Amino acid sequence: MTVSYKVLGQSSPSATTNTNLYTVGSGKQAIVSTLSIANRNTSAGTYRIAVRPDGATLSNDHYLAYDVAIAANDTTLITTALALDAGDILTVYASSASMSFGAYGSEIS
Numbered sequence: 068m069t070v071s072y073k074v075l076g077q078s079s080p081s082a083t084t085n086t087n088l089y090t091v092g093s094g095k096q097a098i099v100s101t102l103s104i105a106n107r108n109t110s111a112g113t114y115r116i117a118v119r120p121d122g123a124t125l126s127n128d129h130y131l132a133y134d135v136a137i138a139a140n141d142t143t144l145i146t147t148a149l150a151l152d153a154g155d156i157l158t159v160y161a162s163s164a165s166m167s168f169g170a171y172g173s174e175i176s
Contacts (some may be wrong), residue, residue, distance in 0.1 A: 068175060075099060075170040078107050081163040084126060085117075089157040089170045099149035099157065100172040105142045108165035111116065112137055115160035129158075137166075 076089035076092060091097045107114050113136055117129040137143055149172075151157070159168045 071176075072172070073138045073174060075172055075174065077167070077169045078159065079164070080159060082161060085154050085158050085160050088099065088159045088168050089151075091151045091153050091174075092120075092176075093129075093153055094176060095153055097151045097176070098172045099147060099151065099170050101140060101170075102117045102145040102147060103167075103169040103171070104136045104137060104145075104169040106139060106163075108163050109139050110120070111139050112162040112166060114162070114166060114168075117158045117160075118149065118151065119156040119158055120154075121152070122156055123173055125158060134162075140172060143152045166176045 078086055078088050080086035104114050113134045119129050122128040157170055
């Protein structure tokens with residue numbers, strides 16, 4: 068078993084668009100230890116975070132965070148221990164195109 072500590076994914080998605088931040092590769096597992104959300108806008112906004120098991124179609128039961136408010140020019144860091152299996156997808160959504168998301172942790176192969 069090999070563990071790689073790394074940036075799992077980074078994205079600045081288009082406004083109001085579900086975007087895949089990270090997909091666990093075939094034969095791998097991952098632990099997401101930190102999620103970052105940066106609002107680069109001078110106005111407040113909202114974000115969503117979901118985990119889709121094995122690439123399932125996004126549904127209400129996948130959301131970890133839904134329309135969470137974030138202040139203008141602010142950053143939220145979420146310390147977690149999301150255990151993901153091969154094919155699982157971390158999906159993000161932002162109310163504006165001025166938000167950046169990052170997922171950091173370890174990938175196990």
